Every structure is written in C-alpha cells, then in structure tokens.
Amino acid sequence: MTKKYQLVGIGNALVDVLTHMDDDFLRAEGIGKGVMQLIGRDRAIELYGKVGPAIEVSGGSAANTVAGFAHLGGRCAYVGKVCDDQLGAIFAHDLRAQGADYETSPAPNGGAHETGRCIVIVTPDGERSMNTYLGVSEELHPDDIDEARMREAEWIYLEGYRFDGPDSHEAFARAIRATRSAGGKVAITLSDPFCIDRHRAAFARMLREDVDLLFCNRAEMISMYGTVDLEAALAQAAAEIDIVACTDSENGAHILSGGLRWHVPAVPTRIVDATGAGDLFAAAFLWGLTNGHDLETAGRMGCIAASEVISHIGARVEADLKGLFATHGISL
Amino acid sequence: MTKKYQLVGIGNALVDVLTHMDDDFLRAEGIGKGVMQLIGRDRAIELYGKVGPAIEVSGGSAANTVAGFAHLGGRCAYVGKVCDDQLGAIFAHDLRAQGADYETSPAPNGGAHETGRCIVIVTPDGERSMNTYLGVSEELHPDDIDEARMREAEWIYLEGYRFDGPDSHEAFARAIRATRSAGGKVAITLSDPFCIDRHRAAFARMLREDVDLLFCNRAEMISMYGTVDLEAALAQAAAEIDIVACTDSENGAHILSGGLRWHVPAVPTRIVDATGAGDLFAAAFLWGLTNGHDLETAGRMGCIAASEVISHIGARVEADLKGLFATHGISL
Secondary structure (H helix, E strand, O other), rough: OOOOOEEEEOOEEEEEEEEEOOHHHHHHOOOOOEEEEEEHHHHHHHHHHHHHOOOOEEOHHHHHHHHHHHHHHOEEEEEEOOOOOHHHHHHHHHHHHOOOOEEEEOOOOOOOOOOOEEEEEEOOOOOOOEEEEEEHHHHOOOOOHHHHHHHOOOEEEHHHHHHHOHHHHHHHHHHHHHHHOOEEEEEOOOOOOHHHHHHHHHHHHHHHHOEEEEEEEEEHHOOOOOOOOHHHHHHHHHHHEEEEEEEEEEHEEEEEEEEEEEEEOOOOOOOOOOOOOOHHHHHHHHHHHHOOOOOOHHHHHHHEEEEEEOOOOOOOOOHHHHHHHHHHOOOO | OOOOOOEEEEEEEEEEEEEEEEHHHHHHHHOOOOOEEEOOOHHHHHHHHHOOOEEEEEEOOOHHHHHHHOOOOOEEEOOOOOOOOOHHHHHHHHHHHHOOOOOOOOOOOOOOOOOOOEEEOOOOOOOOOOOOOOHHHHHOOHOOOHHHHHOOOEEEEHHHHHOOOHOOOOOOOOHHHHHHHHEEEEEEOOOOOHHHHHHHHHHHHHHHOOOOOOEEEHHHHHHHHHHHHOOHHHHHHHHHEEEEEEOOHHHHHEEEOOOEEEEEEOOOOOOOOOOOOHHHHHHHHHHHHHOOOOOOHHEEEEEEHHHHHOOOOOOOOOOHHHHHHHHOOOOO
C-alpha cells in the first residue's frame, strides 16, 4: 500500500539571516568558521547589530531537505516549531509553497522567544559560519509528534541539531516508535561535529538500534566513531547501519550498504554559499531512493543537488533539479 | 559650511518579498507586468498564499537609493515609517548597517497595519512586477519630518510613490520648506507611470516650483508631460527644471542642464532582477554630483550602479561600486 508520505522531516524551524563579512570579523567576534554555534537571544541581538545588511531566507537543515524533496515532486511533510510571528509566517509559507505539508502548531506570539533564526556569515571563500538562536524551535515537544502522520511515512528524517533541547530526545523516540510500528524507516543526519560532541551517547545508541540510513560528512563520521581516519569510521558505520551516505566535499560522496560500496564524484561548481550542501544531498538521495533508483544513482543525484545549492545564496534549491539530473545523463 | 548630510531620502519603507513566477501567473492574477500596483492587506495575504517560495530583502525605492549612497561612503539619512515588528527591525537594521542614519519612530506593533512589504514577482526575463501593501509606511505624517534634519541636508530626495497617503503631501511640503530655507536642494523621482496618473497635478506643480533635479525613466517622462515622444518631454522638463536625468533602459540615460545635454550609454549586463535599477542610478548620480563630479560622469556612475543591481536578486547594491567606477575608467 502506498503511504501518504515518502518523507517526513523533523528539525529546527529557522529563518536564515545571510550576510557577507570577512574572516577578520569572525576572528574579532570569536566565531568558529564553517560550523554552527548556538547563541542566546541577547547575543543574537548583539551580533545582528554588528553584521552588515542581510537577506532573509527560510532555512533549517531538515526543512531545507524537505523543501528540496518537495521541489522534486516527492510527497513529504515537515515537523518543527515556529512562533506565530512574521518570521514564522515566512517559514511556513516557503515550505508550503514548495509543496510540503506543514502542520506543527506555532507557539503563541508575545512569549519569551520568537521564531528561531540563524545568522549565517558568508566569507569571501563561500564558507558559512552559523550562529543559531533556536527561539521556539527548541520547544518542540513530544506532543508535537503526530503519531498517525509518522505511521504514514515511508521514511522519517531526523536532524541531529534537534537533539538540543529538553524534550527533543523523547519527541524523536516517539517519532521512531510510531514510524517503525507501521514499517517505516529512519534516516538521521549528524548535522555537525560539535553537535556530535554534545550528544555522542544518544547518537551512538540511536545509530546502533534505530537508524536505517545515516547521512554525515567526513568530519562528522570521524568524530562520531572516534577513529583516526575515514576508512575505519566508514567500516564501523557500515557494520551497524543498513545504508551509510557520507559526503566528502570536493571528493564527492561514499555510499556503503550490504557489503557493497560506491564512490560518487562531486559536481564542480563555483561556491557562492556552502549553506545547505548536505541538506540538499540528503533531499535528492532520499528522493532517488524512494523513487526506485539504485543507491549509486541516488548518490549522484545528491551530489548534483548539493552542487546546485552552493552555487547561489540560500539553502533552498532554485534551479530545476530534474532538468539537472537529465543534463547529467540520469534518466528518470 | 559642510552640512551633516549630503542626502536625505524620504519614501515608503518596505521589505521586498522576491519570488519567481512565470508570465501565465501574472495573467491569471491580473497583475500588470513591470509596474507597481498598490494592494490592500487582504490581497497581500491572498497573493502571498499563491506565490512560490520567496526571499526577503529590505527595499523601498528611496531607501534603496539612500543605501546605495551610504555604500559609496556618502553622508545620508532616511525618513520612512515601519512598524515595531520583525520586518520593521529588518528594514532598520539593513539601512543602518549600510551606514545611513535612520531615526523615524516606528508605529506601535499590534495595530491594524504592519510594516509595509512589496511582493515582487520576477519573471524569467528578469522583469519585476510589484504588488505593494503599504502598511504603516502610508502613515508617514508631517510630524515625522524633522525640520532640523532637513536643514542639515544638501539634497533631499523625494520618492513619488510616497504621494500615496493622506498626509504625505503636507509632509513633503514641510520637508521642502525646511530644506530650501537652509539653502538645500530638492530631487524627486516620479517612481512609475501609474503613480504619475494618480498625482499628476501635484507632481506638475512641484516640478515647476520646487524641484532642482528630476529623476525618471522614458515612460514616466512621456506620461508626465503628455507628449508624443521623449524629445518633446525632455525639452519641456529641461525648460523648467535645473537638472533632468532620464533613464532609458538599454539606451542608457539622458542628462540635461543649463541648455546642455549628455547621453550616457548603458552598461551591458545579464538582467537577473530589474528591481532597483532606477533607485541605484539615482544613488550613484547623486553621489557623483555631491562629490564634485560633472553631470556626465555622475550619469556614467548612475548607469554602472544600475547595471550592478540588476545583475542579481534584490534592489540593494552588492559589489564594490567604487571599484566598478575605477574599472570603467572613472577616477575618484
């Protein structure tokens, strides 16, 4: 029986505030380059006061993935918390306008927190350094997990970043139970190395027990398994997870499953803004997988989508991905 | 004596909501292509629900001009009304972060209207069709005109669009009186042909009596003077206004002053989003003028700045304009 959703993503609902600054600014502000750091509301206001003019684009890692999946015509939904404010309305609009379902009830306006946002500082090399004020996205509660919706999912996709927050582990556990009870599968992204440091034990248990598909990049893979090199980590991951998809920047991606292994080359492009590369890799990979393509082809789709999203500002896809797949000789 | 400001702009404070749709959508929605139409709050909500994913960028015609002037290092300020809400904070941040002063007190949050926004529909040819919900920008009142600030302005720059609204004519009159009383000069942009239709008599009187520098494009010039061709309109304008700067799309710009005339060629570029071309022409022209360059050079600067802003999404300048001037052989 066909399920209503091929993919349901769960994560931090954020609006990205994209601004261009140089490396001196990062140093002066003590901002770690190329990673995500959590900041409080006061620091968010202070930092915003220091950065240059910005543009606002809907973001959030899993939301970017769901938006990309919807762009490809996939049946999908998103779960994540915004506030009933202007930025929340922007986030909801952009996701629904892309064709995804989004029904998480917003937190009331006027409370201590607003819709979360991520101040993304893009340096001249296209690298992005993310400063995230989680706002109400941190308040995602187990009650926000609609179990009926989870049972209607072929795959759920869990954003590692959402492990930050008091009730999120229980929310994820509820989502996993409901999904599995109806024969659905579980994908996770490790999000970033610092996120792994904060939640190593929870991640390790989940990877062993609950995860069918792991997305991560080289640094995350090595951090997660505490190995000296990528090969050792890949071997450990492949031993406990059905499908492993590890991106490796300009080296493309490594896909491992059932004792087999594929290497997929990256698609060269001029990097304007690296935000969303991993998110869009996951979007296209999952779309390929749930639409009957083999793992290597899904990986190629992932690299094409990642290449598209880093060629422009913002972490949501702009060009016609299916057209790009065809350009690269993939028949749909 | 050096005045505090070289330029003070007055206009509608808007956040642009930029989205890509095709020409069929414009036809289905009855949206006039390439022009600005005013819409109410209900229509703004309805239309937003129909367009695709968007990005938010600070806009507003005169605000774009002031931001470009500040980018060039000019001393400038802006007057226009936002609400004390998230979009208002975004607008204020982007202007101040660019280096402009902006002190207009925001309208309190929770009233009937929010910060104004412009749903800009960009078609594949790069043309933009603007749907403006003025929100509180319409409430700019004569009391919002700080006469002391106007007396500190070498030039004030009035946005034609701001003629829409109950108290705006009086606000403009107050700004003009204060500026003139201290020896300052008055520039105006006609904004668009429909705007001229709505306020023809007020524009005509102001051009005759108060305006030292007129910015407009070909269609606006012909509409304003009701002539059969551009030449006849230019002749009439030049007879009553000290400086006339008329942009003419890919034909560049015509500058007329004191019985002399210059034609400045356009700078070819790939049009991605035509939003802000006229605004940035005015920014660079005024910067050249107030920094001692001759009118022809100011016109060339205007065409270079217009070319930069239409080569990317958004109506705020991104590249280093002074660097571009140098590339085109203009010594500063």
